[in-house]
Amino acid sequence: MKDLTIRPERCLGCRSCEIACAVAHSESKNLFSAIGEKPAPRKRICLEYIPDLVVSLPITCRHCKDAPCVSVCPTKALFQDETTSMVSHNPERCVDCWNCSTVCSRFVSLYNMILVMGCWTSSMNCNHKVINRQAEAGIRCNLCEGRDLPACVEACPTHALIFSEVNEI
């Protein structure tokens, strides 16, 4: 299946993905009109700064059905609502084991980066509650259904976001 891959080493922190995402999920699909819409359109991708890595990176979650990150989490820090399939993360239960990062195609590149940089922070601990906020709001990345390319990928000036075939991990 095709999914978003995040290449954190390319991210300049410009937030273009965030705005493109919000516009893609607006009524008008047009930047100049979308900024006046009520309620304001909500982005599904959030740029977060990771101090331990000194990088910014976009975080987004599909809250996939039968989420692999949930099934591999040994401490149940990650859990999934059975009816809505929204995934939440409880940092208090998280033990920085990285298991979740190794099974999520969106987080695996961050995991690799963590390995390279020798930083002992779990990727899920780096999500800055983005996933929980989405779960609360009931919004998830739907890969911009109906578009050839997700808006965030199209908007990224450095190709830090790519949309391609990913192998089931």
Added chain:
Amino acid sequence: MDSSRNINKIVVDEMKQEIDEKSIDPATQSMLQKAEEAGIETAWDRYEKQLPQCSFGQLGICCRNCNMGPCRIDPFGEGADKGICGATADIIVARNLLRTIAAGAAAHSDHARDAVLTFKKMSEGEAGSYRIRDKEKLLSLASEYGISSEGRSLEEIASVLADTLLKEFGKQDGHLLCTRRAPESRFKLWAELGIEPRGIDREIVECMHRTHMGVDNNAVHILLQGLRTGLSDGWGGSMIATDIQDILFGTPQPRKSTVNLGVLSKDKVNVIVHGHEPILSEMIVEAAEDSELLKLAQEKGAAGINVAGICCTGNETLMRHGTPIAGTFLQQELAVITGAVEAMVVDVQCVMPSLGELTGCYHTKFISTSPKADFPNTIRMEFHEDRAYETAKEIVKTAVENFPNRIQEKVTIPEEKQECMVGFSAEAILNALGGSPDPLIEAIKSGAVRGIGAVVGCNNVKITHNYGHVNLVKELIKNNVLVVTTGCNAIACAEAGLLLPEASELAGDGLKAVCKALGIPPVLHMGSCVDISRILVLSSALAKRLGVDISDLPAAGAAPEWMSEKAVSIGAYVVSSGVFTVLGTVPAVLGSQAVTSLLTGGLNSVVGASFAVEPDPFKAADLMLEHIDGKRKALGLN
């Protein structure tokens, strides 16, 4: 075999369709096709590589004014609603807009300064290549500014006038002299609002001060300074530039010429003058007629020397000498792509740095002349007034000597060239009307002329080249609106054949009859972008004659394809002068609701005019017509 041919055909068709979307002008389309086939990059290709453009930039909500930043505001309200210093979207947008206006005003006014300095040197006998061409205008300006001409030679008068005008730039008290050309109600309003411009340079400097970290942080207060700075351009720098250039090179009078890439010659040496100032191009035009150089051209196998303009340098020589124009702003690269240009000679403003790499693909010499402006891969031939003609001769000689290097296989000159009638200075329009604005006023009163549309401005890759310009103007004249034009709009209209008396066939019956009676086109070319000051003078004359303010006139402005910072300064002074203005591309202000609503509505109750944004030229024309009709009604006209 067949199927591959079909595929190729489809590819070619697709390419054609894309090119149709880039420009409505056939000459431009054919050169774009050539560029594409040769793998040569143009502004349109670079635009595609920039897409999608940064949303923060488009909304004006990014601030780089201090090094705590850069800061950005989240336009959807989830993230930061203030910069680190606490500046809101309103403050950031207003500050950015003010800096843009300052840059635009600086460009026009610094151009004016150089014109006055040349004029001064001429008056002192230190710029032998220049002389007084319009004595009447010199004397009339001297009398306007209270300079006695009694017992003084023309040069002495010129010298005092130059000193008087130079003082306008560094003025510390009082008002700018040209502002008194506005109707009294208008300049009094400026004084009441505290936006009467003081010194020309002062307003620009103050913009930079106010937008420094921690100075002016009230959006309305900031924008009022924007209006004042705009006024210092329109009724200051630009107006001075027009006046002095008229004295030095002659006030334009109606004449015929030709435009578009087809003006480039197959067998003559082609010299393009591109940029904005006539100080150099006037000399180039003269040098191209130098017998010594013509002889050299013959020796090199050329049939002569052909000077053609691009942008406003082109408009300046077009207006005064009928020198042909090769194209608008977006045609500068295409002129080189014809392969027939021996020298691309540039001064300042709107010159793409891409020309450096591009001229390297051809034999074209890229010659930069301004002490202020250099570009990649140029030959520097810096231009100074004391040896102006000599430098111009050297430049033309370089072009002539380059003629044998023309690579014939690379030469394709589009056939399209269009005749046009130009040279409508305010003075020339009054002459055409028989010496008084009354016939025009009568035509407006009777409804034969519904109103006046001032359509100006650049090209912008965001709008199909010339589509906005030509369609808006056609729509206006069809509805009996007499159009006055400058800058790249004027060139676009010329390319579309709208600057001919015969174009009155496209006008409504009322306007058609007026044009036929006077022998004028329905679209009057008033000059370069600094010559928008001529439009101000003309509208002021009409308002005064009617005993009303400019904001009461059935008139509206538009910049359908604007892109430059100068256009923003122009917008600021045109609206502050009382003229409703429609912009065809969206300015970077929509990130602030307060600023947007002030510009598009609130300003009405302040200066009696505001902006609208409408990329569709047909809808833009409707907005202008609606405004004109409203003003007619208020004046009691049907």
